[in-house]
Amino acid sequence: MCFGSLPKKGKKGMYFRCKNCGGNVVYSPEKHGMYCPFCESEGSDERAAGQTGALTVCPNCSGEVPVDEHICATRCPYCDSYLIFDERVEGKYEPRMMIPFQMGRETCKQSLRDKFRKCRFAPVDFLSEARLNSMQGYYVPYWFYDYDTACSFLGEGTKVKVWVSGNKQYTETSVYNISRNMDIHFEKIPVDASLQMPDDVMDLIAPFHYNQMTPFQARFLSGFYGEKYNMPSGEVEMRARSLMKADAEKLLRESYAGYNSVKTLSQDVRVRESGAAYGLLPVWKYIYRYKEQEYPFYVNGQTGKIVGTAPFSRGRFVAYVGTLWACCTAVLALLQILLGLL
Secondary structure (H helix, E strand, O other), X not given: OOEEOOOOOOOEEEEEEEOOOOOEOEEEOOOOEEEOOOOOOEOXXXXXXXXXXXXXXXXXXXXXXXXXXXXXXXXXXXXXXXXXXXXXXXXXXXXXXXXXXXXXXXXXXXXHHXXXXXXXXXXXXXXXXXXXXXXXXXXXXXXXXXXXXXXXXXXXXXXXXXXXXXXXXXXXXXXXXXXXXXXXXXXXXXXXXXXXXXXXXXXXXXXXXXXXXXXXXXXXXXXXXXXXXXXXXXHHHHHHHHHHHHHHHHHHHHHOOOOOEEEXXXXXXXXXXXXXXXXXXXXXXXXXXXXXXXXXXXXXOOOOOEEOOOOOOHHHHHHHHHXXXXXXXXXXXXXXXXXXXX
């Protein structure tokens, strides 16, 4: 892992402390609020801050915490407090919006077990409690793009009519001019801005339901890991424009459905206005290591959608085949004995 340091002049790091017992208060998806796992109090959080030097210093225990270049929230390896770094959630790095985690770790673990419980040849410890406890929740940085577009289509459509009269079959082909003009407004087309998260996986883990989008609050980060955006909006916008264009063309096609064939003469998707906003979306990540290979699993922290492929254990497969063969042999032997008695 590549580590970076904060500016030497000192920046604030913070965590949320319980006013009752002094423990680290975290955001609980199940309770939809701040929760102290030490004294089990709710809503008892207060923001605690500390000054950092060349390296990030935990405001709770003063231990030096290594921080990756893009990390905005992490966990102290000494006192296990969840820390948020002000300079990476403020100013140009302040998210405008976020969806807080709706699924906690225990719910997520059960979802993985439910999905993969029928994978007969997965390694024995694949879904063990010890392995699944390594699962971590991440707030992934996203850019959300809005587009106001003017879309047009010109083409020729054909409709074919076939009928039979007497002993003859007749075919009539009619040609029509097709013209469509549509004003389409797109809102919050998401593109992840994390170098750590695979783009294809982040596309597959969608959709998120934006009705639970809320203005950014640092307290939602407590209990999870988080990144600031790794790339500016202009660097990843081509992905958003590709998604927008594909959706616009689909809507145009749906508007002239019903023809037997359509020939495109011209098609245009013109962007009149556009905008981008920065936000965070919740994702659980579980990495299972088996025979020097990593098997990553990603779970949508809002909807529970899972992306990942279960590992294959050759040993379990061989054992299963051996057991099946032994059972078949025993059945055949028993049949021979019974037939011999007849």
